[in-house]
Amino acid sequence: MGLWRVIWTGWVGMFFLLLTSWISFQFLDLTSSLTGELIKNLNEAVGSLGPILGFFVGAFVGLILILIFPIHWCLMYHPDDVLLLISVTLPWILSCSMICAINRKCKSPGKGIRTSLAIGIGYLIIALFIFFLLPLIPDVGPIINGLVTGLTDLPYILAVSTAILEGCLVGAVFGGFIGALKYKPAGASGKQKSKKSKAKLGDDKEPTLDDSHCTNCGAKLVPGNDFCNNCGMKL
Numbered sequence: 001m002g003l004w005r006v007i008w009t010g011w012v013g014m015f016f017l018l019l020t021s022w023i024s025f026q027f028l029d030l031t032s033s034l035t036g037e038l039i040k041n042l043n044e045a046v047g048s049l050g051p052i053l054g055f056f057v058g059a060f061v062g063l064i065l066i067l068i069f070p071i072h073w074c075l076m077y078h079p080d081d082v083l084l085l086i087s088v089t090l091p092w093i094l095s096c097s098m099i100c101a102i103n104r105k106c107k108s109p110g111k112g113i114r115t116s117l118a119i120g121i122g123y124l125i126i127a128l129f130i131f132f133l134l135p136l137i138p139d140v141g142p143i144i145n146g147l148v149t150g151l152t153d154l155p156y157i158l159a160v161s162t163a164i165l166e167g168c169l170v171g172a173v174f175g176g177f178i179g180a181l182k183y184k185p186a187g188a189s190g191k192q193k194s195k196k197s198k199a200k201l202g203d204d205k206e207p208t209l210d211d212s213h214c215t216n217c218g219a220k221l222v223p224g225n226d227f228c229n230n231c232g233m234k235l
Contacts, residue, residue: 009103010118016095017119018063022055023094025062028087033078034069035151066091067123070162071170073152089170095119096171100178112179113172120168127160 024030031042046058071088078084096116100106106115134141134156145156152159212221219230227233 009099009115010122013095013099013115013119014122016098017066017091017123018059020091020094020098021062021066022059023062024066024087024091025058028083028090030062030065030087033081033084033087034065062091066167067127067163068148068159069152070154070159071166072162073154073159089167092119092167092171093174096168096175097178100175106175106179107182107184109176109180109183112175112177115179116172116175117168119171120164123168124161124164127164128157131157131160 026043026047029043032040042061043058046061047054049057066088069088071085074081074085074088096112096119099119100112100115103111103115106112134144148154148156148159154162213219214221214228214231214233216233217228217231219228222229
């Protein structure tokens with residue numbers, strides 16, 4: 001895969017992750033699960049904003065939560081909450097599977113894994129950019145860092161980095177599986193091409209006797225006959 005194709009794939013996959021985050025936010029009540037029911041019914045409040053605005057606000061809120069809370073945090077602090085684990089990993093699984101399914105060049109497990117990792121790398125670049133931008137904002141920077149630390153017991157950069165890397169690695173497993181389903185060995189495709197070429201040559205090739213004609217009357221000769229069926233001339 002070329003560099004530009006990887007970049008394009010990463011951006012499309014990042015958009016898919018945004019869309020699939022809405023599923024966890026709206027239907028799996030992601031906010032309530034992550035905050036220990038400290039914030040409840042936020043999905044219903046956001047839904048009251050209208051179908052379009054509510055969708056995008058819910059998608060962005062769900063994406064932010066997924067990019068902040070690592071998977072290992074869910075296993076450590078809520079080991080029995082299976083729904084929470086599903087709601088955190090589902091957007092990664094869906095986005096990586098979708099981008100690998102629509103990408104025509106993703107026809108091997110390795111390409112499926114690299115395609116999935118491109119999504120995580122894209123969000124990691126944005127997260128690092130925000131991290132270096134926070135000190136330039138005197139009031140907002142400390143608040144965001146303190147909020148993330150209070151929620152995850154990890155500083156901003158560590159929480160976001162581990163959340164993105166763990167999520168895209170889980171998604172890469174399913175992306176590699178999609179690539180494996182689309183995988184076609186080179187030998188098999190070569191055999192199919194050779195069979196098609198041989199069949200084509202066989203169809204184009206005709207016996208030379210079918211094209212011969214009687215020198216006396218010009219009638220087409222029948223292969224195997226010693227006399228012309230039209231004028232009876234000996235061949």
